[in-house]
Amino acid sequence: MKNWKKVIASVMAGMLLLSVVAGCSGGGEKKDDGYVSADWMEDLLATGLDYGQDLTGGIASTEDTLVVDLHTHMPTTDGTISATKIIANEFYKETGIKVKFVTNKDLNGQEEEVSEWLIKRVNTETMPAISFSWSRFTDRDYYMNLNDVMLIPNQFVEEGQEGSEAWKDMFPEYLWKQREQVDANGNIIAVPITLNAGTATCWFYNKSIYEKFGLSVPQNWTEFLDNASKITGTGVDSDGNTVEYSAIAPYGNEKSINANNWINTFSIGPSFAAYLMQNTDLDLDKDGAVSEAEQLRGVTKGYFSPAETAAYGAVARDYYKVCKDYYANYLPEGWINTDWQTKWNQGSVGMINNGVWQFKNELNAEAVHESWDFGMFPAPLADSSVSQYAVDFEMSDGPYQSTASLFVNIMKDGIKGNKTVLQNAILFLQYLTTVDSINLIIEEFGSELGAVNNTTPNEKLSEYWLNQKFPIVPNCEWPDAFTVTQNSYLNANFSKWVNGEIDDAAFYAAVDTYQQAGASEYIESLGLDTSEW
Amino acid sequence: MKIIKKIGTKWTVVLLIVAVLAGCTLFDLIYAQSYELSYTYTAKEGYLSADSKNTVTIEVTLTRNGKPVSGHLLWMDSPTMILDGERVSGGDLKVNQVATDENGKAEYTYYPYTANPKFKPAGVVDFSVRDLDSSIIVEIYVQEKFSLDLRTGED
Structure with a gap:
């Protein structure tokens, strides 16, 4: 009897030991509740990851509550944006990790407001994890280097699916060359969730005004300006008043003249930068895209300098002249203090600049201004009809490599x-970038595409926007002055130049001064190795 | 005058304000009640489903004393549904506001959400439409609430 007890005890102990061993060795296997044990985390930490170990003080998150900022995609109290809340709730059910969205960020804020908000988060030790x-x-030095993080398997993807070996595989490869995700050192610093639907910005146009002046949708920047110059004189607005037509209205939040405005960034800059890419060694690695590091190198080598003595000075001078032309000759006096949205709604504006996200509001507004309909077209690009230094571009059916x-x-x-908070942050981002999650987000948000492969665009967006030709925008941008401080100086000088307060020579000198200073500061702060430049 | 003396000037003013407000509310309530909203719907595929490609046309009719009312602006809230006890989006409308035509009809296009077994199964979606021009003083509108039960496929 005693022997039987010993045998049974030995067998049970053996089984217990086996189950423990099996549990330990199964680090890569999924648990019943859907995500794997944290062995991957230990492997990740062994890579020498910098996750702010040298920083002291408090953080917004705790070990069971992750504080997250998803900017305009955070849930609203009226339920109109609820996808991220649904995802966060399901994430909690699966992992036991609560997600708390920040509520004190100005979601309409531009660079300066967001900059101040981040500084305040640092100072008050309340920075969200994401x-x-x-x-x-x-x-x-805010952002974590995610090179090794993107190589771990997405814990919420089934075996054999994209991302089950490396999270990075779920995304189109071209995204890992774009500066939104990659810093000047070539390190991944951001996880993309959604993409612009072709172009980030577009122009809405009044179809009645277009019809009245016999205009067609412009295919490039020259045609756009031609259209603008034809919209003149007076007409009757939707209230029956006789009003003077305005050809062009800038983006409503644009209340100052900046060198890095939407026009320069999305319509003019890429075509001129592409000329430098084709005619110099700006694209040093010849991968067809100018990275931030290559752009910095280009500035230090003077490729973007408008100086008379600069080898490609004529390119930069033409670029800035085209930019100035828009502000000086096409926007009416007093445009900064004009309520353009009201004028547009009244039917007296030919074209108004906005984000693609505005199209839902325009559809709603159409019911009010019954006498006219709107159309929309992607931001038109400059080409050789503008300058010999602006390269021609091709069009694609539907969006091409959206940012x-x-x-x-x-x-x-x-x-x-904090290892636990880091692990929670990675898990939430992995959960957020599954196909199901992103489909839920883009279907609800309505004006964006999914950043991972195999997602499905919103039906309304497909119907009204995606089924058209889009310009294939060169993978390069015209640089600003890189840092907030140097940009403020560059912007001030651009504004003075446009307003005729300084001459060409003074502005060109200012461009050189602030771009070089900004590049130097930026290179130093990033610790870029420039020895091969 | 005796009443004013009895209850005092202050309370008289307060009572008058309350009476005016109540009167306005009652007027708007009666005015709104004279209107009636009704709806019909047709789905592209002939059946309701939680699939954004299977768009649904919702036709709302506004009448007053049985006669169609044209030129009124109707506002339909973006559809919502209850999921895990919380109100969340139930899909999208092409537009929220549409003016009624000469037959008192306003046509809405509803894009159902696509059922997502993990996050959002097919379910009941709630709609609410009101006539923004059926109120004169205190914004009491004639309103119609209804629900559509979305299924997965043809189930």
């Missing part, structure tokens, strides 16, 4: 060496 800031502040719209960083100041 945040959105256009990856604009790499010089402040990211929502792309978020893991914030070192929101982690400060």
